[in-house]
Amino acid sequence: MSDVIQQRLIRQESNRIEQYIHLQKPMTTLHLRVDAQSLTVIHLEKNDQIEFKIPEGQCLELLPRDHVQSFNPKLLETQSQSNTDMIQICAATQTLAQLQQGTQSSHHLAQLLCRYTIDKKQLQHVILIEKTQTIKLLCTENLQLIVINAGLDMCIDQHNVINDIKVIVHKYQALNEYLPEPLAQPVQEIRIPSASARTYEVKAGQWIQIIDVSGKQCSDFLAFDAQALVQGQEIALDAVATRTLLGHSTPAPGLYSRFADSNMQTLIEVIQDTVGRHDMFLTACSPKFYEDSGYFGHVSCTENFNQALKKYAITARTAWPAINFFYNTQIEPCGTISMDEPWSRAGDYVLLRATKDLICASSACPDDIDPSNGWVPTDIHVRIYDATEYFPRANAYRITAEEMPRMTKNTAFYPCIAALTSHLVDYRGYWVASQYDGWGAQAEYSACRERVAMIDLSALRKFEIVGPDAEKFMQFALTRNVRKLAVGEIAYSAICLETGGMLDDGTIFKMGENNFRWICGDDYTGIWLAQQAKKLNYQISIRASTDQIHNLAVQGPNSRELLQKLIWTPEHQPDIKKLAWFHFTLGRLGGPTGFPVMVSRTGYTGELGFEVWCHPDQGKALWDTIWQNGQQYGIAPMGFDALDMLRIEAGLIFANHEFTSQINPFEAGIGFTVPIKSKEENFIGKEAMQNQNPLSRYKLVGLILDQSQAALHGDSVYPDSGHYPVGVITSATNSPILQKQIALCRIAPQYAELGTVVEIGKLDGQQKRLTAQVVSLPFYDPERIRVRS
Template identity: 45%
Template structure:
């Protein structure tokens, strides 16, 4: 089935072995490396000699490959495969493929037949000629919602080396011009309004200085360039800043460029390009430097020579030391193929360098080349940033949620939530209006950034019993429970809701991919017969929350008699439902949420997401339903006393200190972290408590909580509470000062100069007995 000349080298050696056997094997030299979720598809334009690798993240995965030649005709033999299975359009998110086929004039026959590639381990295929490959994970929507069908597959593509032996990421659109800036040099170029420049770190850890000047003023001798002070003031950014700013301005406060995509996430936004003087004072006279290179590159446009150029230092990793307030630097975070893309907002002359510094960690002590691509104004390049679930994991560019067709009609205010763009607020109501809609009526929120894992197999219960803090043996089918995954020290690694969908089938809905790694490590270490299937973006979900949520669902939910009906769902109950009738959209329905209100969560296939949103909103219109964003949810969850990662729980904070002791079952058999938690429960040092502040000023995360002059705790989360009409906060406080009614203060202005009076109180701040959620 596979290309024998390639796969002979990799039989039974696994992924790590393949990397050792094949020099430059993905991921380090991969032009593309992505995770393919169930029902997802990925288009790969391959040239002769390109190598495709597919690695299952879990057991029992399968992959379908549709291979088409330049004329759009099926040619699986180009990858050494045979098309031997029909490919049903409703078994995956087929719209991009069908649209592409239509754009090719329908040359490829429909219905299609694809090659099935069972993945017991690593599969490697080599292209015998240029071809278009669609990698597809076909899974029926109903099977996805109600059963553990499949997990993730990592797809890597290694390009046959070009003439320079340079692996470059795929182009983002139609390229007008591209060139390589060789190490230790600089090159200037012009941009027209709307054009996008992409600056690519070819080999990783290479600083590239950048500056832009308006072209028209140069004709009169005026040098109007990106101004660091103006930009910092306009975007309210600190100096220096990890990541990039949204826009860059000149000294007259007019925007010049705006950020489109960034895959690195750490840059020195306002440093100086390296200078001759800097090297001379270290004993290296005559050393190449970026400032002189920039001056030389800009000379044809009449720009005057400068001994030191201000610049945006792409891929330079800097930060401010919290103690000394000094500017610190170390090796870059950028990996091979990382890039930044910016759009020109005027006619510009730009310059990019490949920094020659070989004396510092700026370039990893090894200066390399930088590649520049310029795209035409009509190139369909969407705004995005990179997301990696782990430092060495495949990169994904932030995607629009499956519900984006609906939410984007109601708001333009989105923020990155892991690898998705999530609505922050809806201007029709505003954050406060969304808050009251949730408290008094009902709201619908896109929560698709939640991570989902299916755990299936004869040892699934045993695995979860070892991994999580609750007693899984007591969890009945069609029930769920809030639980924690802890490390050996009792610190919370992740939290989530565990649903039991069958005797040997569980679904873990959690906050981060670390859950999947922990579960897989325990299963492997103990030889357990259980599979962990990461769902990726295959199961987007909505949160329908508020006192009218059940009334709304009554109008649209259909359930079979073999599963719990809507009226039978108690708190943390779960079922499989359909929209309106037995032939409607399938979705998993759970009575759960993150608001403390009566509420439900709905999980469906991506292709069904817009229709499900529309159906819930239509049914809710008579009940006053409103969309809700993340800003309102933050206030609501703090009032409800619900913990958040990076706030209430973080590395070094155990479950009891995070206020999550209620989710720890110390009476159950051993689980990771139990010994430490049992010890800490007997002799706690800190407690999570509430603070009622005297006024409306909201403290920041990390602000000191003071008893007199002594710090006795720290703020974890805070907000202005509409219910209490004052600021409230959750804080981790020493037990000696944690009694209800204790008068403390929150320190600001370096923790000392300004005090906010506060009184210790119980959590939650609202509905202390959780009666609304249980209603």
């Protein structure tokens, strides 16, 4: 054994003994993430442990830097001798390869490296970790660790995608707070100690980041028009004006997009929110609140505000109306308000933008007599960024409860979409168009039914399932008979829990003998699939490829003729004209030298249609080409409002409407995806569905309403003149084709017979009823002649 290795082992043993002595100290665990083709900077202290969960087949490049920003591999030591062979010091080949691509991912990574002053010379020496899926390292001294998760872009016909890497930091010294890295260079940093309030001045256009550094800590926020104050007028945020402008009569657990003053002028816009659940606009805690609870003389946010605002000669109040960030309120249908512990975690924040010069005040709420601050009031931190910075609008979501928040993204087609509409909504973590300026849902719908329309469906989740057991596993995980698929064929399938309830639905593409691409709606489906594969020891790899594949749906009677002119296919692939329903082809846009695309005969409209799939770098070029060439066919852009009308007419189901985890495929109206008799092998949920009496299942039916008033999702459905509900409206719309209100309804089998008259309850379900008749699905093109044409 060499002296170097022996010294290292001695040092490791010494550290383990030191840790054992300090076992009584609490340890804080941080769950972090390194996004694919990106990097993360983590600040660590002596004796901290850091654990990496690396997807199979991927590697990891680490750049540990000491207090003078020098590369020092001795700052990290492996916690397991078996991992020694997986670690080497070499050049950052994966990072350099990504940089050399010259693509958007290259530019993004280059910007991050520049931000942390890392040049190509420094990338000649990194710690490379490979051939392992988990590794733990110990910090021997304080350090800054740059964690790089680099790799090449994935082509549309490949499956070598780079996925996120999970990072778990076990802090040796318990953390009292977690202050995330600044979003940019701050121009002000304001710390608001527990149970206090501070004021600060903000110029128009500047950004305000309010951070909960310890988690579960509320912060009330006030803002005044600074110019009006100079003129002796107190013009502040106003709850009534804000709710009136935005159509809300009462608060709800979320934030408005903007907040207005008493003159109905916007003072601040909400740009980012990593929590998603706030009180919104009640009063800050006041002396009366504590007095009524028996705590006389208790410090309050209102009194703290009164003291902090004195220097601006702002009149004191007995209770300040405030935006209550991080406060967890529940509003019952009857209007009753209750509360519980905040949802915010250490490092969560809200990012605002000032539309005028403002005098702002923020508090760290002192309430310690109920769960509103998790019983232990802590600090709040505020950062102000210059108006020249740019931060995109985004909301947060989490795939799993413990992970860092993920922010709303732009799809590859966002620049083209944003130029055509201001109607953008956050759909499953992506900005999509609800409708387009100058068109509207009705016109977009008509274009799809009569001519051709295009819609961004990139928010669909994609997963690459590859390996010797890929077919065997998908046969077990999906309800459909996967073994019957040929390469180039697609099947629509449900994916169920053991209870028979639907986890998701989607389409499976057979890319090769051992390669499948699963397209579905929910990120968690990929995690769940990986859990099942690991539990049963299937030899497969499951990788998320959503960020490497974006797709446009081109739908309508003219879609085939349009795409025929644009998509070149090699001799061994079917061309667009011959492409069969639920099959796909691989080709190139514009000719043999164009960029690669995948084209499938699929859609969600009930019309003849296709989906065109490409790498995000080619998204704008794909949109522009289809859009320009589609003008002669009367093409229109299409948003999700029109898509909803189309899919309801076509009787197509949607998550959390027609199905949930407690509703099986038969009850959701897609029993055809469950070949219980002909699929001899077992699959997840088969036994539960076999044990259910088919005659007892609720059924998905269509309803045509006799009145012009609309039914709504969630409305109860009653027998004719009956008192108790027997069904529920799952989706509803106005049908332009039928010129009537229609609905999808899950109903008890006794009332599912065609022609049965039922009533849809409005108001309380009893005072007002809409009559409707049960009809077969789909409402439009019942033989599906158009989609198969």
